[in-house]
Amino acid sequence: MTPLAVLVVDDQEMVREALRAVIDRREDLRAVGTAGDGEQAVALAFELRPDVVLMDVRMPGTTGVEATRRILADWPHTDHPAPRVLVLTTFDxxxxxxxxxxxxxxxxxxxxxxxxxLARAIRVVADGESVLAPSVTRRLIGAVTALPAALLIGTPRVHDDRERALEALTERELEVLVLVARGRSNAQIADSLGLTEGTVKSRVNRILTRLGLDNRVQAAILAHETGLLGPPPH
Structure with missing residues (x-):
């Protein structure tokens, strides 16, 4: 099996090398490069085409936020999917x-x-799932929906389009979306709904495509914003 290719991004050399060592000790993972800032991260991601980018968010100059946005929005390779980005932080x-x-x-x-x-998280995001515990998901949704409008998912028109797209989802797809928004894994959703894990993965991908979203975290946020989960957490 080909190891998952990982790009490590952090502005501290000691941290980069420690992360590289952790990754390279696993037979199914390989650190293909390291970057010390956001600009280098974007350039190396485009060059090396990793499966996963470990992205430090607090960096001088181009932050991990901007680097993430540019990697995913400007991905130049039509024959290769954009990497999954797993952000690293000191505080939750x-x-x-x-x-x-x-x-x-x-x-x-x-x-x-x-x-x-860390190794498990890399494998999980490479498989298309999110690394967020349910308790963290609830706290995150509450915090992220209070962010300035400039950081929200798309424009008001795009958000309205997604609300309309929700109306086109089947009842079962809405059930899957709610469970995704509550931080459930594909295996947990499959167990709850009596489906196979493969079926759940396919339905999650279809939901994301219909709603024009990149990942499960954005789906969780949209589910909250449109009232599927009830009132926000306190």
Whole structure:
């Protein structure tokens, strides 16, 4: 099996090398490069075409938020999918992380996570799922919906279009969307609804496509904003 290619981005050399070492100790993972700032991250992502980018969000100059947005919005390779972006932070209450998730990052991980947790997170996001515990998802939704309009998903018109697209989802697709928004994995959704994991993965992908979203985190936020989950958490 070909190892998952990972690009490591952090402005501290010691952190970059530690992350590289953790990754390269796993047979199914390979660090294909490291970047010390956002500009270099964008350039190397386009050049190396990794499966996953580990992105530090707090960097001088071009932040991890802007680098994430540019990598995903300006991806130049039509024959190769854009990488999944897993953002790294010191704190789980970090406005930069919230903005990066809005920009299309697939999840976030604390820098003090154990090596095995890091390796698992890389595998999970590479498979199209988000690295967010349900409790973190609820807190994130509450925080991210309070962000300035400039950081929201798209324009008001785009948001209105997505609300209309929700009306076209089937009842089962809405059930899947609600469970995604509550932080459930594909396996947990399959168990709850009596479906196969493969069927759930296919339905999640179809929901994202219909709603014009990049990932499950954005789907969770939209589900909250459109009232599918009830009132916001306090």
């Amino acid at each position: 209450h970090d406005e930069y992380v919230h903005a990066a998730l809005r920009a299309g990052a697939t999840g976030f991980l604390l820098k003090n996570s154990r090596p095995d947790e």
